[in-house]
Amino acid sequence: MKKKIFIGTAIVLLGLVTLAAAGALGLYLWAARDLPSFKEITDYNPSLVTTVYARDGEVLGHFYRERRFLVQLDEMPDFLVKAFLAAEDRGFYEHPGIDVTAIFRAMVRNIRAGDIRQGGSTITQQIIKRLLLTPEKSYERKLKEAILAYRLESYLSKDDIITIYLNHIYLGARSYGVEAAARSYFGKHVDELSLAEAAVLAGLPQAPSRYDPYRNPQSAKARQEYVLGQMLTADWITREEYDEAINAPLEYTSMPDPSWKTGAYYLEEVRRWLVNYMSRENMGSMGITLDRYGEDAVYESGLHVYTAVDLDHQRAAEQAVRDGLIASTKRRGWRGPIKKLAPGEMAEFLSSQKDVLQKLASGEWVQAVVNKVSDSGAEVQFGNFEGWIPVKSMSWCREPDPKKAPEQVPAVSDARKVLAIGDVVWVSRADLDAMDDKDKKAFKPSAEGQVPLNLEQEPVVQGALVSLEPPTGEVRALVGGYDFQKSHFNRATQAHRQPGSAFKPIVYSAALDAGFTPASVVIDAPVEYRFGGRVWRPGNFENEFFGPTLFRTALVKSRNTVTVRIAERMGVDQIIRRAHSLGLDAEFPRNLSISLGSVAVTPYNLCEAYTAFARGGTAVEPRMVLAVKGAWGDDLFMSAPDVREAISPQNAYIMTNILEDVVQHGTGWRAKVLNRPVAGKTGTTNDEQDAWFMGFTPYLLTGVYVGFDQLTPMGRFETGSRAASPIWVQYRQAVEESYAPEEFPVPPDIVHVNIDLATGKVADGTGGESKFLPFMAGTQPMTSVIGAVPVGGNETGVSASPLSPEDLFKQF
Template sequence: MKYLKIFSVLLLVLILAATAVGIGLYKWAAQDLPDYRTISDYDPPLVTKVFTRDGDVLGQFYREKRYLVSLDEIAPVAVKAFLASEDARFYEHEGVSMLGVARAAIQNFKAGEIVQGGSTITQQVIKSLLLTPERSYTRKLKEAILAYRLENHLTKDEILTIYMNQIFLGSRAYGIEAASREYFGKHAGELNLAEASLLAALPKAPSRLNPYRNPEGARHRQMYVLSRMLNLGWIDEQEYQEAVSQPLELKRMPDPSWQKGPYYLEEVRRRLIHMFGEEKVYEGGLVVQTPTSLKHLDAAQKSLRQGLEDSTKRRGWRGPLDNIEPEMQQGFLMQQVLDPEELEKGQWTQVLVTDVEASGADVRFGDFHGRIDVSTMEWGRTPDPSRAPEEVRAIRDATRILEPGDIVWASLQHKPEPDELMDESRMEPIVFEMALEQEPEVQGAIYSLDPRTGDVMALAGGYDFHQSHFNRATQARRQTGSAFKPIVYSAALDNGYTPASIVLDAPFVYDDHETLTSWRPRNFEGVFHGPTLIRDALVKSRNLVTIRVAQNLGIDELIHRARSLGIQEEFPRDLSISLGSVPVTLEDMCQAFSAFARDGSYVVPRLITSVSDSWGQLIYENDTEPVEAISHENSYIITSLLQEVVADGTGWRARALGRPVAGKTGTTNQQKDAWYLGYSPYLLTGVYVGFDQPRPMGRFETGARAASPIWVDYRKEVEEEYPVQDFQRPPGIVTARIDAESGLLAPSGMDNTYFLPFKAGTEPTRKSARAESDREEGSGSSGATEEDLLKQMY
């Protein structure tokens, strides 16, 4: 009895001591714990998604590939698979599983180190969001305390939702939704049992068990998960067997980022970072709406690429990419791994020239043979700067261009039928028809917006985004040449000029007394036309008339008009600005021209229409805010004259649309820059072409030849989206038939006349001296005398 009392006292002492130690350990571990309540404001790094107006994904920005989903958006079988794999008693314990702790302790004792944690899902959430990943008993104790507290703060479903979104599952995929897209190309709600069990196998070692790199390891762990689900009674034997025998097809959900419209997407990214900061863009899970469509973006990029390829061919052949010795040729071919079923008509590939004769060249690429006919090499002539490309004799002998060992670009002209490609009984190899190609050095850009709203419908800033991220539509500042003239004549219309005003087209010398130099501008064709209507000066792009008008207006008036249209560049105080000598971006020119396409107010282009946070809350909305610039009458008259540029001037290619279109070409000195800006009431599109380091493109590489074909090709692809519309004439406009020679009124039936628009009260009131009725009556009245013409000139 005495010993029993002693034992009881000792036992009590030990219990009290253990309790004291436990309390001490708890207080020690709990004294610097992070606030578990912050987990209820779960805000993990999420993917920012950029959408087109049609709901297509244009691209994504992220550091961790994670998409937030709720528990009811996950396939129920996937939830069961993760619970079976990680914490089958999740809905029973209070944050810590004593059974799991005991099992882990035994394994750690046997190993002599910490090899197993026995963590519940709640503890894993705590470890991921609040604690470091170190393996120690101290961290485990803190983890257990926080897990118990969290269980009393959040519901089980809330904790499980956080876990399913937070967990890393390999291949840069965080959370079940990202993993479903990464491994099976589907959403988490679409997973079947076999797929779900494979994903649930990954948390143990996501990098090592990555099924792309270690399919056997992933398969072995998947079988463990399925067995657990069967033993727990969560699936039956038939479901188990079906999942075990189901072959899994690994495939990634396509990421469209930087595929279609990469320049547009990059510009959106830059602007988002400017507005919200880099962390918010890459981790905030923003939902960004843009006004573009994949159709517009694809049409713009294709038309720009084709136009630049055509431009480089007009300058002739630059030579092969390389020429390799025979002993190196097999190595080159072995490096090319090409799937015949993925070869498409028009696709470019590098080919090895194996034999050349006058009629063409035999080539090899990978395991395939090809033939480049000499007819596809006709453009490969040596350029002659003094002659138009079509005047230079075409190449008719392939040996003048290629030789064996050359590495060149070639495009596939014909794709054999699949059964022909798979026919292993063929004795002779299939020979693909190919055409010689050449990547351009010249660059360019296309920018298209809806002038009614400012919505940027298309943007392509160069030939190939993956070669150069520099956006020539928004970042390159280049001289605009004659594309600036509508701005000059817009100012003229508000300072006494009309479309029927006459100005002298004659030699002009401007002496700069500060630099003691003289400037002698001339027209492009080097011809002087004498007295010229303002209408003809703009339509025919007469430089000397434009300079005389600018001189009469004064440089301040020109700068003021450009600024009122939104062009904020620094303007030098010399008359050359009237001919587009000031470098401007294509985006700024499109913005300025939007005033002509509208009612005189311009719109600031918008690539982003709205931004929402990851929970769908709108945080930014970009409403169109027109800026008053010029009168509606002014814009309508300029538009009417630019329609004449299309009908009777350098913008003639745009007539191919068969719709009301206004436009203006621009070409700078020595053809270093080529422009075309054209618009309808519903779509304004600008094109620029030129070398990144300015140099002549060739005497005939003008806005009409180098830029406007790109404009036409793009517009043909998208024009069907819009009904035919004409420009609305404002009430203050009248039209009159004008004698093209005198600028005075002309009766019907007279030749060489124009119908021109005027602000009411500014139209001519006198009849032309050429009027037949005046000559028959012999009145001798109101004809334009030489003195009259001279007065109008100045």
């Protein structure tokens, strides 16, 4: 009987085991029927931050969709890893991907609660959930999660899995992974964290919002103490370490993100270049295989981009452009207040202002509202403070006179002619330390406690600056406008504007190869071209003409009629060929107006053309991006100077020598303040719509442009010399000391001859101004007058490639 009972029981148990096994197998097959492939996790490729570096390694900015920085396990403190394990999965290095005890414990709690409250997931399961499965809370998802976790552990090591987890986990504050979180909460890199700080981060995965240190510091502290307690219980830290960490003060601060601050226009240009460079076609043609292309690669691939920007140069350039544009707008007088407030609107306006005094102290402008005006100045309010704007600060608010330079117009002497009660205006803090005693009296407040202020006006006029080193083409600074936050349009690289006389060196360079010399004499007199009742009369500035003029003097003094005559005699085709050989990519029509800079170019492109003069004949393409590396350090792009032959060394030297005279004796005179060899050329277009200054030394070439975005006259006196060259000078004064003075090297086959500047003859010492001028060997004058050299024609100056009347008047 007992035997039968035993056999029956055994059969029943076997059947139950079989049914259980069959049920388990069925459950497994059911759960595994549509499992995603986990193998993509083994090639971990998360969305990472692309970092852009300046030339000295300082960060210029970041591009990202998820703020995540990839770090290796050996770059993290050991206690950081243990803190996360203590908080999330203490048995991580012992279990095979799932922790049965933890699952059972969670199941019991969920049954008691009547719903799913606790998951019991291991770190491996959390990775599966975040990378492969949905976040829904269900037993089916948990089963799939467990199956995939077990499989994953057979493909990856524990260290690989924890590395993925610590780089991928979301920790609040838009931070993914421990490196981003360390920067967001403690302003540090992950390898700089203390045990106390690491425990705060380890407490975040359970509920990043609930334990956010900024919003809920008490909850964050309680969670930190829990993590440290778990580490102590596991014997991963000593009692002394625990006590020290518990008592350590926690200072929460975010590491500043430099993106879109200093160098914003430079950074945006790098971004645009990267998006284009990382295209599928481009990468494929080089045999580079990437999971992401174009914009996705830039924002998700964790690239390391090394640029040529020098942040000292960049800051100086931005300040110079800002100051120059403010000065330009003030020369055009007062445009009026930003807006006008009714008495009932003032309180709301003032209450909305924050940190105004701190902003003023740091050099920023703030808006203020006028509450009282007298002839001597205006009392204003900003936030909870009062200020005083003396009438002296309004001297520039004069009404412009188109026939007079701004300084010739009487200054404003009554503040009531400028401001009224309720006006909202920009103000800056007056720098009393920089004033003499007389000026200080004008800024003395009308009442106790008032802050001395200057009246300011934001410019509408825009500008650009490009600065590069000719030996390498590396762009050290680039500014595309007054304020990137208000206009992303990059006038350095995207604005095509007429260069005016800044184009003339290209004309004169072509003329040197067409038979002219620095001592050639050309008539400076009115010239007129007629066609079908239309007339073009190119004239000089102020419509002055000087008769027979040396080739060298015509460029130094920027004589338009001489330039047109030279262009007509040698033919515009030679000018066009020279422009293209120097690197200008514009389309040039066959008409004489191109000799006066009528064809629009970008400042960036014109700087490239000028490198041939600075480099002694070879042109170099400007370079902003020097190298691009992948997230794991693999080389994706390496640049080198792209140099090409453009003009002869002798041509380059003669042109540079003449352009040095432009600085010493011509419109580029402001650059003399550097007290070292500098060559340059100003440019001003019709009605002063565009103003330029292109200036260079052997080691640094800088181009500046100023003008309205819409073609609008800036005012009769807003020339390249007045509007653009002061910006150039301010920037160069700030950076010049980092370079040793350097002469332009003299190439072989150059002969210097002392020339009478009035006749072009060899100076005989009998009188008159003379100067040693350089010539290509064999072209120097002997004793006779060097006339206007006919090129391919006769003494009347007929061009070797004459223009048709139709061509002549195109774009005139």
